[in-house]
Amino acid sequence: MAAHSGRNWAGLMFLCLLFVSVAASSNVEDQVGGFFKSGHTNNWAVLVCTSRFWFNYRHIANTLSVYRSVKRLGIPDSQIILMLADDMACNPRNPRPATVFNNANQHINVYGDNVEVDYRGYEVTVENFIRVLTGRLPPSTPRSKRLLTDDRSNVLVYMTGHGGEGFLKFQDAEEISNVELADAFQQMWQKNRYHEILFMIDTCQAVSMYHKFYSPNVIGIGSAQVGEDSLSHHVDPSIGVYIIDRYTYYLLEFLETVTPDSKKTLADLFRVCPKRVCVSTPGVRTDLFTRDPNTVLITDFFGSVRNVEITTETITLKRNVTAQSCSGSSCPGSRRGKRRKKLAYANQFPVEAAYEEEVTKPQWHFPMYFVAALSVFCITVVSAFRI
């Protein structure tokens, strides 16, 4: 909190003025303040399934299950970037079309209503993933595909797929290394794109993926140690595939008990899936994280509990005088006679913008080398005539 107080930050912030009685003011402040000590104001989730093909059904189910949980706990679709490398619901091999289940009992269809997949199929690439994290997306990218975080955002990054020591395979073509991932987080930090990150990965040798992290306020959770395989939980014989991975299965079992107002902490999350049920050994890395995991609520990452900042000072809001009184040449901004540009909605289609740009551009444009070549030519011609 202190670290950020001096910063000039923008973004979503709900300011609430509390009127408290004079007698009990300091005591209640402490009590109320205890709930809101996290320092974040908004929650985001990046959920990535990196593997395609029917036999990797479980990875899609993993991701969709986490998606379902974070959505249930309150993160809206607009703040979830869901990347699915394949479409299991529409796979012709699926005996239950348009569904994805995460349990052989088939109680919960995790592909139920209102699943907003932001990046699908071949869009799920290392490049896109890094671009989403670091915010370096082409201008044409719609808002729903952007991670519009700020320095008060808590980000949950969940990844699953096939990995090895120090890498995670994307599709069948490429892989992201742990160094690349660590650098991406550092860039996010430098660009004030997060407040805290919970990085969770369910893959073979998962912990190797967070070993190289060096940015502050990042927690890493991996489903398996280096040298261990992360295993699947069970087969659904009616669908004929392994339906979910062990770590995610127990994670979900835990998350189902969490409600938006629950007081479960990260320490409870770390105890999910012990080796006796997981077979692999989940790992945790908290050394980059400044707070005590015992006091950090699960909902700081998995939910979207709006934060309240308390102030005892009275803030007098000024009337925004400039908008009304200023007009024409009397405005301080248009002292040089510049006309104010008319406000309009941003263009939905980048093509149009590009077209307009093209129209406004000068029609004739000589590149430098052409001008240079022309002048050399002219000089040669002139000198030739002289001789």
Next chain:
Amino acid sequence: MGLLSDPKSRERFSRIAAKYNSPLCVLAYVVGVVWFLALAYKPFNHRTYFSENALLPGLVEGKFRTENVATRISQAMKDIKDVNKDGPMPVAWIVNQFRGLGLDTYTQEYIQTIPVPSARQSEEQGKEMFVQLNGTNVYAILRAPRTASTEAIVLSAPYKHYLNMDHNNHAFGLMIALASHFRKSSYWSKDIIFLLVDYDEIGMEAWLQEYHYTKSPLLKSSPLHGRSGSIQAAINLELHSDQVSHFNVKLEGLNGLLPNLDLVNLVVQLCGRERITVKLHQQRDPFPSEGWPAFQQNLKTMSLMMLHQATGMPNGLHGLFLRYHIEAVTLEGVLEPGRSSTGFYRMGRVLEGVFRSLNNLLERFHQSFFFYLLPASDRYVSIGMYMPPFGLILLVTALKAIALYISIGTPDPDPWDGAENVVIEHIQSRKTGDGQGDNTDSKRGVTKIRTQNYSDGDVWSLVPVVSCCQVAGFIASISPMVMTGLGHLFGTRPYQALITGATGMFFASLFMPKCITRNRLACTVNTLRLWKCAALVLQAIILAATAAANFSLGMLLAVTMVPVCAMVRPGKLRFLQAVLMLLVSPLGLLIIYTGLYLLLTETEYHGVVPSAMHLCTIVYYNILSGVIHGYVLGTWQYTLLALAVFPNWLFFWCIVFKKRDVPVVENKEEKKTS
């Protein structure tokens, strides 16, 4: 510095190769053979495993319940057959069965011309003098409901087993039952083609050719009106009864092609899941899987597989798919009396599981081995394991050739040691001691030698002998058809004429050495060394190339031909050498290996004469089918034997019988006199 480019080490190497040649050769051969046989022993081979992730074998629960349909249909088909025995395939009835299930059903008619003059038709029709077979294939396509028809899998069955004229109605019943079950499911990602084939292999070939738009001049067929996508895999079904005690899994395809090991594993695993015994070549996996009896059993299975593969003839309809890179196996349901048996229900579940797994495939089979030998259904010997011993056996040829090449130009008769020395001296002593007797002969030899450079082998002397052998081979390759044509004119029965053509050239060429000798091609020791060296090099190339295409054929040829061919030399013990050479001639090998096959498969022994007769009959049919399959299906085994192996063998045959002209006499005589 490489071994052969550094002059010093080369010299050392060549000295060692020359000095310890015979022991090295014996060592390489013995180690190679023992190593290869040991591969059938369990600790030396590996357990099969799935390379292809996508198959997900047996994860899905079987839902096949329509076994009563199978019983009903197979009974109905049997009734039709009983009424009209040996009649044509009841096409309309079969089409109705498929249409009744709502499948896209089509028929394909074809006429296959077998380039053998038919005895009956020729007198009536002037043009149509060849045997013609016409038949009709019926196929039905179950369209995958949620994909475009870009991929397909095939379930095929022959209408009859033409070899034993056994009807395959049970397989058709099961096929219809599966079709009716598959029809209800929505999870197919590939079309399923149900194909009932008339006239075994020819019908299958006609269908496949038409499906892939390839044409053969001898096979005319009507176009396919219904198509699907590229075929990923095929299962061919042969059931001898409605109850089976085991599935005999047949793998060997055209020209020794094998299906991808993953498909074989899949079938074996799913049979195991339904507790149906799997056999390879009717050989059960040994139960205590280690120990001497188990090794014998494994070796037997592996040898049978090799013998089958070496013929290059498919032992089931699946074999023809392999040419189009479609992985396929045949499941032959056999009822062995006295064994517990299972009915359509379990068979259907096995096939359902196989098809569900194939349905999961994302790419063509490519992960697992294409070159392997199976000593048991769950053990494999991969190409990486069987090639080194084969290489060792070929090393014998190479070592011999190197030693001979080094010895060319040296008066030192070392590599032709032992008996050779005796021969040389014998000739000399005859010449020097006898004086007058052989005078004319030797004088002529001497004068001739003087005209040529005898210190090196005469390379040009290779040309006539090699070309003669090749011409003989070429004649052998075309003679069956020529002879049937000629025999037709003289009224011989076509198959006899064909056999005469195939073997006649072989017998005729046995007299070739005589002709060559009469042609007075001068031969010094060095020339003969060069001849043998060239023959050995040729042999190594031929065997290595053969093994790359059809390992079993290459191995079986190498194991017998290499030692004999490495030993033969002109001169002494000519009769023994001739006998050995005849044994390893293409015909001799055919007889030997057919005998071995019968020994391994037949349980009863009837006595020498009946067995020999039986053997002759089988050899006769093998030659016949080898030649005819070459024309009809495109197997190249006969052509390979005629064009490559036979000329090479003939070359050695000539060397055995080559009368050596007087060797480097002058030097010796000078030495003696001085």
